[in-house]
Amino acid sequence: MTQIFAHRGAAGTHPENTMVSFYEAYRVGADGIELDVQLSKDGEVVVIHDELLDRTTNGKGNVKDHMWKDLQSLDAGYKFQKQFARATIPNLEEVLAWIQGTNLILNIELKNGVYPYRGLEEKVIALVRTYSMESRVILSSFNHYSLVYAYRIAPEIETAPLYRDGLYMPWVYATSIGAKAIHPSIHTAPDAIVAASMKEGVAVRPYTINNEDKMRHLFEIGISAFITDFPERAVKLRNTIDVQ
Known part of the structure; x- marks a missing residue:
């Protein structure tokens, strides 16, 4: 069965990379959560996508230039502030402590x-x-040097390269760096590449799939998983397809 990964939580309806967004993804039946991590000035593993605070919080400047205690005080509700007042930036430990008690898969993107x-x-x-x-846990990154390093020090944790441009025989490349999956932009994941990768035992989990027609097609071809901002929409669609 095709798995549904919630992109930064339920980012289409809730403030991305916040606990309220992760709770919602779990509530609606997502199979996994995708989130992003960086380091604060004092070395805390912070869950946030952008290097700059400006888009998703009321803070300014780079994440790396702020202490964790200061990042904690920011409002991360941004465009959803009316519904979710005072959503905050979590650290990875908070997420892990919660998700450990669920059945969710956690895709951690290393933003380096x-x-x-x-x-x-x-x-x-x-x-x-x-x-x-x-x-x-799945570790993913656009920085493939980082993934190779992670694989070397923790071969028991799955890795998956993220990429935006076409890769020739990506299943060969993934295997060569110790990865068990690829996380391509959907624009670089035609059906033939998906089928060939999966045939070779390399899972394919493209991003970011928000269109229902595209979701339906991916369910129909039996792709490993996909990453979406709207996990509730995806779960409901998968349920209708399963019934048929």
């Missing part, structure tokens, strides 16, 4: 393409091991 956060891989892996989540 713009700033090469020293120690990010080690800190994330240490937390995953602390909460015994090795078998339910």
Whole structure:
């Protein structure tokens, strides 16, 4: 069965990368949650997508230039402020402590393409091991050097390269770096590539699928999973297809 991963939680209806967004993804029946991590100035593993605070919070400047205690005080509700007043930025430990008690898969994207956060891989892996989540975590990144390093120090945790441009025989590339899956932009994941990858035992989980016709097509071809801002919409559609 095609799995549904909630992109930054239920980011289409709730403030992205916040606990309220993750709770909603779980409530509506998503199979997994995708989130992003960076490091604060004092080395805390912070759950946030942009390097800059400006878009999703009432803060300014780079995440890396702020202490964790200051990041905690920011309002991360942004465009959903009326419904979700005072949503805050979580750290990875808070998410892991909660998700450990669910059946959800956790896709952690290492956001170290713009700033090469020293120690990010080690800190994330240490937390995953602390909460015994090795078998339910996927590490992904556009920084494939980071993924190779993560695989070397924690081969028991699945890795999956993210990419936006076409890769030739991506299943071969994934296998060569120790990855068990690929997370391509949907625009670089035609059916033939999906089928060939899955045939070779490499899971395919494209992003970001919000169109119902595209969701339906992916369900019909039996893709491994896809990542969406609207997990409730995807789950309801999958249920109608399963019934038929």
